[in-house]
Amino acid sequence: MKKIGLKEIAExxxxxxxxxxxxxxGQAVEKQVNKETAERIELAAAQLNYRxxxxxxxxxxxxxxxxxLVVADINYRFSTGITRAIEEEAKKHNYTVIYGSxxxxxxxxxxxxxxxxxxxxxxxxxxxxxxxxxxxxLLQRYEIPFVLVDRNFPGIKTNYIALDNFKASYTATNYLxxxxxxxxxxxxYETTLYHLHERNRGFKVALKENGIKYKPGCLLEIPxxxxxxxxxxxxxxxxxxxxxKTPFDALFFATDTLASNGLKYLNELNIKVPDVLSVMSFxxxxxxxxxxxxxxxxxxxxxxxxxxxxxxxVELMDNMKVSKQVSLExxxxxxxxxxxx
Amino acid sequence: MKKIGLKEIAExxxxxxxxxxxxxxGQAVEKQVNKETAERIELAAAQLNYRxxxxxxxxxxxxxxxxxLVVADINYRFSTGITRAIEEEAKKHNYTVIYGSxxxxxxxxxxxxxxxxxxxxxxxxxxxxxxxxxxxxLLQRYEIPFVLVDRNFPGIKTNYIALDNFKASYTATNYLxxxxxxxxxxxxYETTLYHLHERNRGFKVALKENGIKYKPGCLLEIPxxxxxxxxxxxxxxxxxxxxxKTPFDALFFATDTLASNGLKYLNELNIKVPDVLSVMSFxxxxxxxxxxxxxxxxxxxxxxxxxxxxxxxVELMDNMKVSKQVSLExxxxxxxxxxxx
DNA sequence: CTGAAAGCGCTAACAG
DNA sequence: CTGTTAGCGCTTTCAG
Numbered sequence: 001m002k003k004i005g006l007k008e009i010a011e012x013x014x015x016x017x018x019x020x021x022x023x024x025x026g027q028a029v030e031k032q033v034n035k036e037t038a039e040r041i042e043l044a045a046a047q048l049n050y051r052x053x054x055x056x057x058x059x060x061x062x063x064x065x066x067x068x069l070v071v072a073d074i075n076y077r078f079s080t081g082i083t084r085a086i087e088e089e090a091k092k093h094n095y096t097v098i099y100g101s102x103x104x105x106x107x108x109x110x111x112x113x114x115x116x117x118x119x120x121x122x123x124x125x126x127x128x129x130x131x132x133x134x135x136x137x138l139l140q141r142y143e144i145p146f147v148l149v150d151r152n153f154p155g156i157k158t159n160y161i162a163l164d165n166f167k168a169s170y171t172a173t174n175y176l177x178x179x180x181x182x183x184x185x186x187x188x189y190e191t192t193l194y195h196l197h198e199r200n201r202g203f204k205v206a207l208k209e210n211g212i213k214y215k216p217g218c219l220l221e222i223p224x225x226x227x228x229x230x231x232x233x234x235x236x237x238x239x240x241x242x243x244x245k246t247p248f249d250a251l252f253f254a255t256d257t258l259a260s261n262g263l264k265y266l267n268e269l270n271i272k273v274p275d276v277l278s279v280m281s282f283x284x285x286x287x288x289x290x291x292x293x294x295x296x297x298x299x300x301x302x303x304x305x306x307x308x309x310x311x312x313x314v315e316l317m318d319n320m321k322v323s324k325q326v327s328l329e330x331x332x333x334x335x336x337x338x339x340x341x
Numbered sequence: 342m343k344k345i346g347l348k349e350i351a352e353x354x355x356x357x358x359x360x361x362x363x364x365x366x367g368q369a370v371e372k373q374v375n376k377e378t379a380e381r382i383e384l385a386a387a388q389l390n391y392r393x394x395x396x397x398x399x400x401x402x403x404x405x406x407x408x409x410l411v412v413a414d415i416n417y418r419f420s421t422g423i424t425r426a427i428e429e430e431a432k433k434h435n436y437t438v439i440y441g442s443x444x445x446x447x448x449x450x451x452x453x454x455x456x457x458x459x460x461x462x463x464x465x466x467x468x469x470x471x472x473x474x475x476x477x478x479l480l481q482r483y484e485i486p487f488v489l490v491d492r493n494f495p496g497i498k499t500n501y502i503a504l505d506n507f508k509a510s511y512t513a514t515n516y517l518x519x520x521x522x523x524x525x526x527x528x529x530y531e532t533t534l535y536h537l538h539e540r541n542r543g544f545k546v547a548l549k550e551n552g553i554k555y556k557p558g559c560l561l562e563i564p565x566x567x568x569x570x571x572x573x574x575x576x577x578x579x580x581x582x583x584x585x586k587t588p589f590d591a592l593f594f595a596t597d598t599l600a601s602n603g604l605k606y607l608n609e610l611n612i613k614v615p616d617v618l619s620v621m622s623f624x625x626x627x628x629x630x631x632x633x634x635x636x637x638x639x640x641x642x643x644x645x646x647x648x649x650x651x652x653x654x655v656e657l658m659d660n661m662k663v664s665k666q667v668s669l670e671x672x673x674x675x676x677x678x679x680x681x682x
Numbered sequence: 683c684t685g686a687a688a689g690c691g692c693t694a695a696c697a698g
Numbered sequence: 699c700t701g702t703t704a705g706c707g708c709t710t711t712c713a714g
Contacts, residue, residue, distance in 0.1 A: 056691035
């Protein structure tokens with residue numbers, strides 16, 4: 001099976017490669033190609049099973065029509081959701097996405113970006129990890145089009161599509177307070193990531209505005225150095241909470257992963273939700289599906305995020321002058337995990 | 342920021358582009374490049390921030406060092422698992438993977454493969470969907486290196502890495518029978534996919550060998566045309582089961598998605614596992630995590646599958662003569678969802 | 683040890 | 699309306 005290129009089909013039809021290129025790129029009318037020759041070219045291409053060589057085309061046009069997507073961890077539900085949304089939207093714009101997971105590690109993150117740039121992606125959509133500010137600055141220096149998703153750095157001016165984490169957390173906390181909870185324990189990672197700090201802040205401000213004093217023990221910070229130790233770290237933290245003087249009556253988890261680990265432990269301890277403890281989560285984990293009660297949570301609009309990320313990037317790739325910082329609203333999905341007290 | 346190519350660094354150092362190419366590709370010794378010039382080249386490349394253009398390289402070498410991965414549905418735990426494994430192994434071989442999800446649809450499947458081929462992937466790793474036999478045959482005709490994963494077609498001789506589905510199902514069924522179950526209901530999709538039929542067969546043979554007669558009602562086939570209707574379809578099927586004369590005491594789900602939908606319904610009906618009904622599953626869903634009892638299931642060796650798929654493909658890409666049909670063994674993971682009767 | 687030169691397959695002026 | 703031409707950035711003979 002010999003391979004068919006523009007040249008082969010040109011010979012076959014008895015025209016030049018240029019004509020074939022025009023026709024096969026839909027510029028037949030624009031370039032005023034004879035209707036009949038155009039048809040013969042189309043036909044020959046179909047018959048000979050012509051397959052355009054996008055690599056050659058990319059080399060020439062300096063556009064790979066590929067966007068690189070760096071997510072934090074393929075195992076997050078967030079990642080699969082956003083990936084799906086991005087892929088779908090990218091396809092509409094005729095972009096292929098190549099994708100990689102940093103596993104929340106700075107070194108892997110840098111490596112991925114490097115691979116993508118060598119492959120000459122036209123742009124990047126990035127869920128940044130901790131301590132990757134330098135990488136981001138580098139991208140700016142090289143004038144690589146990129147947009148951050150989900151997370152951003154307040155100290156660096158970039159395009160990003162994120163959630164209004166402060167507000168989402170604030171709203172969710174208020175919901176708990178409205179239910180009568182006065183002793184809410186917020187469970188977050190120990191992290192430097194801004195979006196997670198914003199969730200802390202939303203929590204604290206809501207308490208304050210309701211005249212509830214913030215007790216030190218009511219913010220649990222779970223170490224996150226090792227993905228395999230989350231469960232045991234959550235256990236340790238929750239044990240501490242149970243032993244504290246404060247009689248906590250609600251748990252608010254800052255991520256779905258934390259929530260699912262926390263709920264697992266509650267199951268183990270046979271502590272009933274919401275009878276003994278109300279539970280609130282950020283985002284939904286697949287694991288909630290089979291929990292005995294539906295979990296009230298703050299839902300991120302993944303599809304919207306993905307869509308806007310792609311659209312922003314596409315604009316950027318045409319014209320480096322776009323500047324877009326988007327904070328989307330979360331939806332509070334009411335389940336049965338918070339009781340009235 | 343002007344871009345740096347081989348030529349630029351060649352000029353900078355005062356040598357030819359060829360030399361630079363040799364050095365930067367690690368052929369410095371092989372091509373007997375002067376040690377000192379080599380160093381100057383390396384240095385210049387670093388200083389000027391040289392970034393190889395893989396597109397140009399690919400055009401020349403006719404190797405994209407990319408493999409295309411087609412999974413069935415990004416939302417399956419199987420998909421993320423296998424993707425991760427494949428990525429990891431591919432990186433060891435210096436391949437990038439570009440990836441797409443067919444969403445179990447034949448048209449999307451064909452389209453994905455087409456995109457990948459136009460991008461000149463060096464090979465494909467494919468989880469085929471129903472009725473895609475023609476696509477597969479086409480790949481063979483074009484002599485595109487590919488390996489099937491998870492699923493294969495008995496009528497087409499291809500390379501594949503799959504599970505010994507018959508045996509896994511047979512073993513799991515025997516486990517239930519050993520526990521004293523005589524009225525087991527097997528829940529599978531209504532499908533033409535061979536690997537799922539093998540699971541049916543394993544179930545039936547196990548029954549037969551144990552002298553349990555196969556009653557028609559004990560195989561539930563769930564329509565799978567619409568991913569959004571699975572839950573209601575599972576409900577309908579299970580209702581039928583509850584109404585049948587046979588007093589079923591065990592449910593064996595052929596996939597984790599079916600199992601998690603089934604368990605959800607059991608929750609809704611407040612039917613206790615394993616007290617009222619024992620439950621067995623194929624593979625584990627994230628949703629099992631928060632179910633009140635751990636689910637006994639047949640576990641596929643995803644990492645191994647991914648690894649072997651990549652390795653087989655790599656061999657294939659060097660030498661079209663490889664022929665490998667692998668059936669891996671599942672592990673039966675014992676939980677608390679099956680009681681002794 | 684090093685350089686010149688010929689493309690890979692396609693696009694896009696430009697010239698007829 | 700159509701063909702010629704000059705590369706895109708890199709690899710790789712083949713000569714020196």
